[in-house]
Amino acid sequence: xxxxxxxxxxxxxxxxxxxxxxxxxxxxxxxxxxxxxxxxxxxxxxxxxxxxxxxxxxxxxxxxxxxxxxxxxxxxxxxxxxxxxxxxxxxxxxxxxxxxxxxxxxxxxxxxxxxxxxxxxxxxxxxxxxxxxxxxxxxxxxxxxxxxxxxxxxxxxxxxxxxxxxxxxxxxxxxxxxxxxxxxxxxxxxxxxxxxxxxxxxxxxxxxxxxxxxxxxxxxxxxxxxxxxxxxxxxxxxxxxxxxxxxxxxxxxxxxxxxxxxxxxxxxxxxxxxxxxxxxxxxxxxxxxxxxxxxxxxxxxxxxxxxxxxx
Amino acid sequence: xxxxxxxxxxxxxxxxxxxxxxxxxxxxxxxxxxxxxxxxxxxxxxxxxxxxxxxxxxxxxxxxxxxxxxxxxxxxxxxxxxxxxxxxxxxxxxxxxxxxxxxxxxxxxxxxxxxxxxxxxxxxxxxxxxxxxxxxxxxxxxxxxxxxxxxxxxxxxxxxxxxxxxxxxxxxxxxxxxxxxxxxxxxxxxxxxxxxxxxxxxxxxxxxxxxxxxxxxxxxxxxxxxxxxxxxxxxxxxxxxxxxxxxxxxxxxxxxxxxxxxxxxxxxxxxxxxxxxxxxxxxxxxxxxxxxxxxxxxxxxxxxxxxxxxxxxxxxxxxxxxxxxxxxxxxxxxxxxxxxxxxxxxxxxxxxxxxxxxxxxxxxxxxxxxxxxxxxxxxxxxxxxxxxxxxxxxxxxxxxxxxxxxxxxxxxxxxxxxxxxxxxxxxxxxxxxxxxxxxxxxxxxxxxxxxxxxxxxxxxxxxxxx
Numbered sequence: 001x002x003x004x005x006x007x008x009x010x011x012x013x014x015x016x017x018x019x020x021x022x023x024x025x026x027x028x029x030x031x032x033x034x035x036x037x038x039x040x041x042x043x044x045x046x047x048x049x050x051x052x053x054x055x056x057x058x059x060x061x062x063x064x065x066x067x068x069x070x071x072x073x074x075x076x077x078x079x080x081x082x083x084x085x086x087x088x089x090x091x092x093x094x095x096x097x098x099x100x101x102x103x104x105x106x107x108x109x110x111x112x113x114x115x116x117x118x119x120x121x122x123x124x125x126x127x128x129x130x131x132x133x134x135x136x137x138x139x140x141x142x143x144x145x146x147x148x149x150x151x152x153x154x155x156x157x158x159x160x161x162x163x164x165x166x167x168x169x170x171x172x173x174x175x176x177x178x179x180x181x182x183x184x185x186x187x188x189x190x191x192x193x194x195x196x197x198x199x200x201x202x203x204x205x206x207x208x209x210x211x212x213x214x215x216x217x218x219x220x221x222x223x224x225x226x227x228x229x230x231x232x233x234x235x236x237x238x239x240x241x242x243x244x245x246x247x248x249x250x251x252x253x254x255x256x257x258x259x260x261x262x263x264x265x266x267x268x269x270x271x272x273x274x275x276x277x278x279x280x281x282x283x284x285x286x287x288x289x290x291x292x293x294x295x296x297x298x299x300x301x302x303x304x305x306x307x308x309x310x311x
Numbered sequence: 312x313x314x315x316x317x318x319x320x321x322x323x324x325x326x327x328x329x330x331x332x333x334x335x336x337x338x339x340x341x342x343x344x345x346x347x348x349x350x351x352x353x354x355x356x357x358x359x360x361x362x363x364x365x366x367x368x369x370x371x372x373x374x375x376x377x378x379x380x381x382x383x384x385x386x387x388x389x390x391x392x393x394x395x396x397x398x399x400x401x402x403x404x405x406x407x408x409x410x411x412x413x414x415x416x417x418x419x420x421x422x423x424x425x426x427x428x429x430x431x432x433x434x435x436x437x438x439x440x441x442x443x444x445x446x447x448x449x450x451x452x453x454x455x456x457x458x459x460x461x462x463x464x465x466x467x468x469x470x471x472x473x474x475x476x477x478x479x480x481x482x483x484x485x486x487x488x489x490x491x492x493x494x495x496x497x498x499x500x501x502x503x504x505x506x507x508x509x510x511x512x513x514x515x516x517x518x519x520x521x522x523x524x525x526x527x528x529x530x531x532x533x534x535x536x537x538x539x540x541x542x543x544x545x546x547x548x549x550x551x552x553x554x555x556x557x558x559x560x561x562x563x564x565x566x567x568x569x570x571x572x573x574x575x576x577x578x579x580x581x582x583x584x585x586x587x588x589x590x591x592x593x594x595x596x597x598x599x600x601x602x603x604x605x606x607x608x609x610x611x612x613x614x615x616x617x618x619x620x621x622x623x624x625x626x627x628x629x630x631x632x633x634x635x636x637x638x639x640x641x642x643x644x645x646x647x648x649x650x651x652x653x654x655x656x657x658x659x660x661x662x663x664x665x666x667x668x669x670x671x672x673x674x675x676x677x678x679x680x681x682x683x684x685x686x687x688x689x690x691x692x693x694x695x696x697x698x699x700x701x702x703x704x705x706x707x708x709x710x711x712x713x714x715x716x717x718x719x720x721x722x723x724x725x726x727x728x729x730x731x732x733x734x735x736x737x738x739x740x741x742x743x744x745x746x747x748x749x750x751x752x753x754x755x756x757x758x759x760x761x762x763x764x765x766x767x768x769x770x771x772x773x774x775x776x777x
Contacts (some may be wrong), residue, residue: 060772061415062726076764081757147579147587148596167581172746229566258735259581260742272528275412276733277503278435278726279768 016213048291054284061278073285082261084285086269090290093251093265094244095181100184101240102233105191106226112192112198130189138253141182145169145254172262175255179263187243191236198232199225231305238301245294266290330366335600349674354667354687356388356634361396361657362449368399369654373428375405377605377676380590384672392661397551398654408585411733418646425649426658430639431530431732432464432724437474437774440644446656447473450663454681461680463717464640464724469552469776475642478663479677482711483534483638485624486592486606487599488617493522500599500624504542504567505756507599507627511575522575522599523591526568526742528735529581535601536737537636539564541720543630547731547762550721553610554766557759560631564752565744572745593617603638604705608674611698619700625707626714634716639649640724671696675705682712689720725776727762736761 021027058069077083100103112123129137144152146170168178202225210220226233248267251257257264257272264272266286274283315673371389376382386402393400403424405413410429416424418439433440447465451457461477487500495514501507511522525532540546545560572580575598579587589606591597595617600606610618626635645655662669666684669677674697679685689709696701719728731737740758743749749757769775 058440058772060435060726061411062418062433063438063439063772064419065438076768080761080764082761142584147577147582148591149594165579167578167579167582170578170580175582255582256584256735257738258528258742259526259578260739260746260748267386272734274414277730277765278411279730280415302756 033054051284051288054281055288057281059280059284061275061280064280069281073281075306077282077285077289082264083266083289085261086257086264086266086286087175087289089261089263090245090265090267092176093183093263094241097180097187097244098181098237098241100180101187101191102189102237105195105236106229106233108188108192109195109199112196126192127189129186132186134186134249135253137186138182138250141178142169142254145178169255170259172259175259175263179251179254182254183244183247187240191240193275194236194239195229195233198229201232202228234301234305238298238305241297241301242294243296245290328458332336348698349671349695350698353671356665356668357461358392358395359661359664361661363657365396365651365654365657367651367654368401369393369426369651369658370398370424371402371426371428371658372410372413372424373402373404374410375404376673377603378608378673381669381676384668388662388665388668389658392658396657398651398658400658414644421646421648422650423646425651425653426643426645426655428641428643430641432640432729433475433642433644434467434724434774435726435729436644436646437467437726438772440474441649441652442472442474443476443645443656444471444473446476446659450476450478450660450681451461453660454663454666455683456681458680458682458712459470460637460712460715460717461640463719463722464637465642466723467725467774468723469725469774475644476659477640477642478659478666478680479641480637480680480715481603481639481676481678482708482715483538483601483603483626483635484708485599485623485627486602487624488520488592488595488597488620489622490620491518491598494518500622501627502624503628504539504632508567508571508574511571511598515575518707519599520596520598521577521579523580523583523588523597524567524568524571524576524601525583525588526572526580526738526745527587528738529583529585529587531585531588531600531602532580532583532738533735534636534638535734536741537718537720538601538626538634539568539629539741541634541716542627542739543567543632544629546721547728547737548719548722548766548777552722552725552727552775554759554763554777555763557755561755562751563630564649565741565754568741569744569751576636581746592621601635603676604674604708605676607646607699608697610677613680622704625706625710633714634720635650635714636718636720637715639677640717641680674706678708678711725769725774726772727766728776730765730769731762734761734765736765 053066055073056069058067108126112126112302142151147165147167150165150168153162153165156166166174171176183206207220207224210224215223246267248265248271250266251263252271255263257268266289270283270287273286274280382404389400389402407430411488414429414433414436417427418436438625447457461480464474465475465477485500489498489500491514492498492500492510494517495510497506497510501510515521522537540561543560543564545558545564547554547556549555588597588600588602589609592600593610593614595614607618607621610621626633643659645652649655663681663684666679666681667687670679670685670688675691675695692705692708695705699705718724719731736758740754743757744751744754766775766777772776
């Protein structure tokens with residue numbers, strides 16, 4: 001009542017009421033956005049532009065002073081066979097890991113949405129690999145894949161599948177398969193949960209109608225659930241690809257990029273070259289090479305998703 | 312061998328390996344020993360008055376020593392010195408593998424610790440650290456002549472300055488299992504690379520036990536590769552820092568390594584991390600490895616039976632002599648942005664003056680860079696106070712300085728050598744040939760290209776000669 005009186009008085013005196021802080025949508029939006037903006041600028045944009053600057057300089061870990069080096073670092077990395085091997089490995093690593101993650105993620109998501117006893121404990125267990133710190137899980141895998149003491153080898157020997165040791169991390173192809181498998185094991189729960197969210201959002205009546213019309217499991221899968229969840233799967237794949245492309249932890253902890261750089265990926269080579277080797281400028285150039293590839297992948301996937309949504 | 316592995320043996324060996332891993336993981340460096348109870352008293356610590364009045368804080372960053380007893384002693388030693396001189400000392404220990412990244416970030420930020428230590432030369436940081444020439448001169452005045460090995464690991468002849476201070480180092484002998492080598496007629500272990508090949512091949516054939524010279528992307532593989540190079544008269548650079556890797560001698564070493572791999576090793580050596588050879592030796596799975604005494608110290612606790620069977624040999628003789636790299640070279644640097652450089656340098660002098668305590672509390676792992684400071688070292692090595700059986704097992708280390716050289720030998724440990732070390736060019740050269748991906752000539756030519764590129768870049772920085 002008092003408020004109404006005051007407002008009337010303001011109108012009468014020709015003055016406009018000053019909106020309160022809580023009523024100012026524009027300002028509030030900025031206030032709520034500010035932490036994210038600061039975070040992105042400080043921890044993403046600044047390092048990104050710094051890396052661009054470094055890649056055109058002669059900066060080393062011991063000498064942060066900036067001297068213009070033009071394209072010299074790029075010329076050097078393009079002339080380095082390890083760089084090209086790392087690029088190839090990155091594409092193989094990402095491609096195979098993503099294919100496995102999407103396919104297995106869909107399978108896992110189907111299991112997770114099904115009704116059965118102990119569903120919640122299964123969901124909890126499935127999510128564990130994602131929540132375990134990568135350093136811990138990689139060390140556990142390091143032991144599981146050990147060249148001499150591998151329990152996996154022991155089991156295979158006991159069942160008579162192998163005679164000696166597999167040397168999971170000692171042979172190039174097996175080492176690459178191992179890092180892909182460990183990465184897939186770790187990332188699969190995230191993809192499964194994202195796809196699961198898509199699955200539960202499908203209107204039940206459509207699925208039921210398809211079933212009533214005689215559509216079997218596979219037909220419902222390919223003509224109902226997959227088309228409905230495709231945008232979600234694409235988003236999961238996009239996130240997964242970007243994270244996989246820039247991941248170095250599994251490779252670094254399991255193989256250090258070996259044997260003979262056969263599991264070296266761009267992210268781990270950038271770290272080894274830039275930090276352990278001391279050549280920060282070349283390390284930055286290697287790391288930046290990820291950017292155009294990632295940008296192209298992101299644009300392609302987002303365009304595809306938009307088309308799917310429109311259709 | 313694996314075909315004869317029973318469940319009982321498997322559980323025992325994996326258990327031991329797990330203990331080894333856990334112990335190694337605590338220090339993070341991949342190899343770490345449990346404390347041993349000494350049989351004699353520790354040497355008395357000394358205190359000398361600093362040259363100037365000190366105050367404020369002193370922050371140290373160093374590795375978690377492979378011998379944990381050393382860190383317990385060091386932390387209280389540093390604190391006590393701080394109390395005596397009026398400085399508040401804090402010591403941070405981190406995993407040795409994380410130190411280069413920590414140093415890089417602190418140098419970049421221009422703030423952090425006043426004194427940073429790493430276990431390998433730090434020449435690449437020269438533009439951002441204080442020139443410690445005066446400090447080294449003072450140490451030479453007080454303690455006698457510094458070992459050439461330490462001097463070459465901390466001095467840049469191109470800038471004529473000491474970028475680091477290297478008061479201690481650790482040798483890198485061969486560790487072998489006596490009971491295994493006795494069966495091939497070499498009870499005192501191999502003394503030459505030829506004996507290593509012959510004996511190792513016979514052991515693998517007759518006893519199914521491999522040896523372990525790594526060809527992986529880790530530090531021990533780097534050390535083993537260099538020992539082989541030098542013993543054949545090959546090297547990465549000459550004394551004037553000219554690249555010399557592409558030579559007949561290097562090709563001969565690659566041919567040798569191919570034979571050694573085919574005869575005495577398995578694919579396992581390509582998958583190693585710094586803990587692998589320690590774990591294998593402690594678990595009784597290897598006939599021979601190249602490592603410091605820390606693997607043996609760990610075995611004394613984890614597997615005493617194996618420890619008693621582990622013996623040592625100095626650097627193996629090749630056609631051109633027998634040399635090994637230091638296993639660890641302590642490089643202390645003082646960043647230009649250090650808040651208390653005076654206290655940092657005075658502490659280093661005090662720490663060096665107490666070299667007997669350092670050697671003792673590291674269980675004879677750390678050797679002095681100024682050898683006159685530890686006259687009792689030979690006595691300890693002749694009769695190990697930390698329970699070696701027999702007690703003179705480490706006596707051979709009295710001459711370790713004669714067969715140990717710096718990374719970069721015969722030249723200095725410059726930043727190019729550091730980058731080659733950090734990017735594992737040499738172990739990969741051997742691995743490519745051993746795996747049959749390249750023939751020896753191609754493997755050497757590839758390494759030569761990589762090495763020349765790295766040298767060229769650092770010459771542009773003015774930090775490398777040639």
